[in-house]
Amino acid sequence: MQRLRGSWSSMNRRQRRLFIILILLLISLACTVSLWVYYLRTRKPLTTVLPPAPIIAQVVEPHFLFNIHDLQAPIGIAVTPSGDRIYVVESDGERQVKVFDREGELLFSFSPPDTTRFDRAPVYITLDDDGNVYVSDRRRHTIDIFDADGNYQGEFPVPREDNFWSPLGVDIVNGQLLVTDVTKDKHSVLFVNMDGTITLEFGTEGEDPGQFWFPNAAAIDSQQRIYVSDGNNGRLQAFAPDGQFLTSIGSISLPRGMTVVDDRLYLVDAVAHSVWTYDVKGDQPELLFDFGEYGAGDGQFNFPGDIALDETGRLYITDRVNGRVQVWSY
Amino acid sequence: MRRLLLLSALALLLVLLVVTTAAADNGPHQGDFTSTTDACAGCHRAHRGQTDKLLVEATQTDLCLSCHGANGTGADTNVQDGVYENRDSGGQYGTVNAGLRGGGFTSALMDPGMTGTPSSAAVTSKHNVDATGTIWGNGAIGGGVGKSVTLRCASCHNPHGISGGDAYRILRPKPKDSGAANDVVVPDDASKDYTITYAGNGYRDDSYLTGKSISNWCSQCHTRYLANNTSDSGDSIFTHRHATSDDYRKCMACHVAHGTSATMGTHSGAVELPDGTPGGGSGDSRLLSVNNRGVCYRCHPSP
Numbered sequence: 001m002q003r004l005r006g007s008w009s010s011m012n013r014r015q016r017r018l019f020i021i022l023i024l025l026l027i028s029l030a031c032t033v034s035l036w037v038y039y040l041r042t043r044k045p046l047t048t049v050l051p052p053a054p055i056i057a058q059v060v061e062p063h064f065l066f067n068i069h070d071l072q073a074p075i076g077i078a079v080t081p082s083g084d085r086i087y088v089v090e091s092d093g094e095r096q097v098k099v100f101d102r103e104g105e106l107l108f109s110f111s112p113p114d115t116t117r118f119d120r121a122p123v124y125i126t127l128d129d130d131g132n133v134y135v136s137d138r139r140r141h142t143i144d145i146f147d148a149d150g151n152y153q154g155e156f157p158v159p160r161e162d163n164f165w166s167p168l169g170v171d172i173v174n175g176q177l178l179v180t181d182v183t184k185d186k187h188s189v190l191f192v193n194m195d196g197t198i199t200l201e202f203g204t205e206g207e208d209p210g211q212f213w214f215p216n217a218a219a220i221d222s223q224q225r226i227y228v229s230d231g232n233n234g235r236l237q238a239f240a241p242d243g244q245f246l247t248s249i250g251s252i253s254l255p256r257g258m259t260v261v262d263d264r265l266y267l268v269d270a271v272a273h274s275v276w277t278y279d280v281k282g283d284q285p286e287l288l289f290d291f292g293e294y295g296a297g298d299g300q301f302n303f304p305g306d307i308a309l310d311e312t313g314r315l316y317i318t319d320r321v322n323g324r325v326q327v328w329s330y
Numbered sequence: 331m332r333r334l335l336l337l338s339a340l341a342l343l344l345v346l347l348v349v350t351t352a353a354a355d356n357g358p359h360q361g362d363f364t365s366t367t368d369a370c371a372g373c374h375r376a377h378r379g380q381t382d383k384l385l386v387e388a389t390q391t392d393l394c395l396s397c398h399g400a401n402g403t404g405a406d407t408n409v410q411d412g413v414y415e416n417r418d419s420g421g422q423y424g425t426v427n428a429g430l431r432g433g434g435f436t437s438a439l440m441d442p443g444m445t446g447t448p449s450s451a452a453v454t455s456k457h458n459v460d461a462t463g464t465i466w467g468n469g470a471i472g473g474g475v476g477k478s479v480t481l482r483c484a485s486c487h488n489p490h491g492i493s494g495g496d497a498y499r500i501l502r503p504k505p506k507d508s509g510a511a512n513d514v515v516v517p518d519d520a521s522k523d524y525t526i527t528y529a530g531n532g533y534r535d536d537s538y539l540t541g542k543s544i545s546n547w548c549s550q551c552h553t554r555y556l557a558n559n560t561s562d563s564g565d566s567i568f569t570h571r572h573a574t575s576d577d578y579r580k581c582m583a584c585h586v587a588h589g590t591s592a593t594m595g596t597h598s599g600a601v602e603l604p605d606g607t608p609g610g611g612s613g614d615s616r617l618l619s620v621n622n623r624g625v626c627y628r629c630h631p632s633p
Contacts, residue, residue, distance in 0.1 A: 073400075092400060092436075118411070118437050118451065119450060123401045123402070138408075139408075139413065164426075166415070184417060214403065253372045254396065273387075294386065302392070305401075
């Protein structure tokens with residue numbers, strides 16, 4: 001210490017100033033390198049590494065309301081705009097669609113005629129503007145159409161020339177079916193007219209940008225950009241309205257069901273047991289928050305599968321292994 | 331000293347690189363396991379795992395079924411129903427909506443009555459995942475009925491593949507808790523055909539690809555079921571045993587690996603277990619692929 005003090009006193013003023021500048025430079029370099037290493041290791045957007053911007057801090061997150069129980073491995077979910085009917089697909093038990101009212105009371109259930117639980121595997125579900133119900137069936141390779149009361153209306157026409165497809169994620173957009181197809185070697189996203197004519201198809205099976213591996217859901221924003229929950233690739237991909245690849249967000253454990261409402265994208269992560277929420281107004285989806293965690297308590301998930309929103313600000317999330325639907329609200 | 335530290339660090343780096351490369355050699359789940367991999371976080375948490383192996387979920391089964399379950403949102407092989415749910419252009423991976431060779435865990439698409447028309451039905455017996463049971467015949471001659479273990483998907487399969495080459499259905503060379511001393515690697519099925527054909531001796535012949543190595547693998551757990559002939563083994567329980575160690579007489583000629591919908595009649599359902607417990611009746615099917623003891627008839631038909 002005495003030697004250090006001696007060295008310091010032996011320096012002239014200019015040397016001392018240089019020494020202090022050097023120390024400050026070293027400290028700032030160390031901070032920069034540390035931040036950069038942390039960023040590379042976490043691969044999170046800088047918005048999550050840096051202190052949150054004031055606007056992010058002001059975002060209101062939803063809160064848990066109540067559970068709807070007595071469901072066998074619920075997977076897909078859809079809800080009417082008013083929230084008076086909640087359609088839930090069971091992937092175990094009788095493998096049917098159960099319909100609940102706004103308070104979570106069971107109204108009725110339905111499934112395709114002339115089928116048993118052993119030869120059907122309903123997965124995802126959506127509603128059109130008239131309240132008709134579209135259900136993808138992994139085992140039957142169909143999209144089954146029902147009216148709002150569960151009366152069977154028939155199968156959606158298969159759009160492929162060889163009369164075979166494996167529809168998975170379903171949505172109705174501008175009077176067209178927006179569907180993900182997981183036919184072996186043909187994992188892709190399709191827009192299909194109600195007569196079965198394909199108007200847009202993009203994507204192939206693979207891991208490169210623009211490719212898919214079990215795409216589980218697709219949805220559009222107000223600018224008609226298309227978002228795809230790219231399941232086994234663990235990412236969210238965005239495409240221009242003509243299907244051109246735009247961007248990709250990785251580091252999602254196992255993305256499943258997804259919906260976009262008012263340019264807010266909700267993506268269910270089955271293995272993270274949470275819902276990632278993005279603002280998609282800008283050029284790049286911006287993570288706002290995620291909600292939910294692993295567990296069996298209120299507001300906790302055990303392999304969530306899908307999400308739907310009504311116009312009253314309620315969010316409905318299937319909680320597969322916990323055998324329930326969770327209702328949240330803003 | 332400084333040079334020694336530097337050499338140690340280099341050696342450690344080299345070891346890590348070799349281990350990473352080897353572990354990623356096989357299996358459908360390996361992804362890109364590099365030093366910058368994103369795949370690990372899909373299933374593991376370094377400090378917040380919910381179960382052993384630092385997995386994020388409470389049971390392995392829930393994780394496996396999130397892709398391989400009945401909803402099939404991440405795989406074509408639905409092991410819950412025992413069905414292959416897709417069709418590729420060349421038919422390489424199997425027949426769409428045909429039964430998986432291993433049967434199923436909840437239901438199975440099989441033809442145990444040998445009617446020529448397979449159908450799905452609830453399984454009557456299975457390798458009971460997430461349950462504790464006896465590994466019949468585990469251990470050396472004179473080792474009693476076998477030890478008790480809790481079975482998981484990863485008891486038999488390694489989701490990360492195996493080092494040194496491809497293995498059939500990513501089977502572990504040493505199943506967990508088996509007590510096996512040596513590795514048994516079942517060579518991979520190059521055709522990747524997951525489905526069974528029902529005609530004739532489908533179960534026996536379709537699993538021919540793996541040859542007798544599958545018997546060697548099954549006997550990593552069911553040690554004393556492996557036999558060359560029916561002579562006295564010296565074991566008080568598994569004394570005289572059907573030969574199981576050649577291409578014809580192998581475990582998969584009679585049994586399925588996951589679960590079966592076969593049903594048993596009066597005599598077959600009354601066959602006692604190795605520990606003397608009376609047979610469980612019509613549902614005590616012991617993973618046999620044919621009703622009753624119909625598997626015998628496949629190789630020993632009536633004159």
